[in-house]
Amino acid sequence: MATVIALLAACLPFITLSYIIICLAWPWSRCTRCRPGGKNRTCRACNGTGKRPRLGWQIYVYARRLHRDGNH
Known part of the structure; x- marks a missing residue:
């Protein structure tokens, strides 16, 4: 179990950087x-464009x- 946790901890920065x-x-x-x-022209989530910003964005x-x- 400890090796799985260590592997996940080692991969987390790579996955995070890739998503960014x-x-x-x-x-x-x-x-x-x-x-x-x-x-869908009546979609309220994307205003009918079919595209939405990603959560990270x-x-x-x-x-x-x-x-x-x-700052201003």
């Missing part, structure tokens, strides 16, 4: 509510705005 790179390179993903049928934008509002 993906969020910076491709901040938009498919809308989970519209995915089965493609674009939303956190990045929130932190950036918080920093900007605190």
